[in-house]
Amino acid sequence: MRGLPSAAMLLAVFTGSLALAQGDGRRSGYQDMGPALQKMQDDDTANPAMLFVQAGETLWNEKAGTAGKSCADCHNDAIVSMKGVAARYPAVAGETGKPVDLEGRINLCRATYQQAPALAPESDDLLALSTYVALQSRGQPVAPPNDLQLAALRAKGAGIYRQRQGQLNLSCANCHDDNPEKKLAGATIPQGHPTGYPIYRLEWQTLGSLKRRLRNCVVGLRAEPWPYDADEYLALESYLMERARGMAMDAPAVRP
């Protein structure tokens, strides 16, 4: 008899964690963090990424380039116009007919409409703007667009994801598909769903893009990371977003 209540409780805990997860076994990195970090992410006055959001909001309304236009001059209020946008990228840009990620889209806007120089990868301004845009997709489901060009890119990304590389001779899938929730040294291996980018990573002590995270993983495999403008990142990003389709965005996330 004594076993019964504890079994019921276990069941309650189990269904509780299932409700948190997608129901199909997919888990956001958020669910693999300790309660302290989850609280840090949830509290907008404690989440350091909100400092970048604040800077991003200023940049959004600031005129830039020789065209003398701000983001707001075309897109108006980001809270309305940017809702769900980060959840759709990488996407094909109408101007060039080529796929871009969110950072690439921002720089394309700068070049085309603001006639301003591109912001450097991982620069504070680019991260601030992309975080401000990503925040507007909080809680929205990841929804990559259906596009033939993107499908080809995703297929390429899926190939890279399963390709062993580096001196350690490991693929992304070896960790994130075969061994998630297990430990790599002290850290929990997440399933690798990019729902919270740009993330404030405590190890970096700053904000970083998905590209930085991918470079970090590649260096961890003791492989040489591709140059910043390489298509491989776009391919991997597209594949990972497709893999996370339907999961809720939680950007800007805090991660260990």
Added chain:
Amino acid sequence: MANVLVSAPKTAKKGQVVEIKALIMHVMETGFRPGTNGRIIPRNIIQDFSATWNGREIFRMKMSPAIAANPFVSFSAVASESGTIAFRWSGDEGFLAEHQVAITVT
């Protein structure tokens, strides 16, 4: 102007304990790390943080190189009178940031 995020209640009852949270963007460079050129990056930290309530000091802390970037400080105070809570961060390389919030105590 430095990028600051402060959270404090706008209103409080007299004698109530209120929680105050202050977050600031700062690199908190330790002074021990070599840069890409192999030379030590000079120390650049916030050394001192203080908060005053209508001019009276309610909180002060000395910061060290061991404190992470973008320091977050949370503390509590007893609401005594309406007025302003002022925050001040100062540190290396002439760093100075100030921020104020208003609070009404009833």
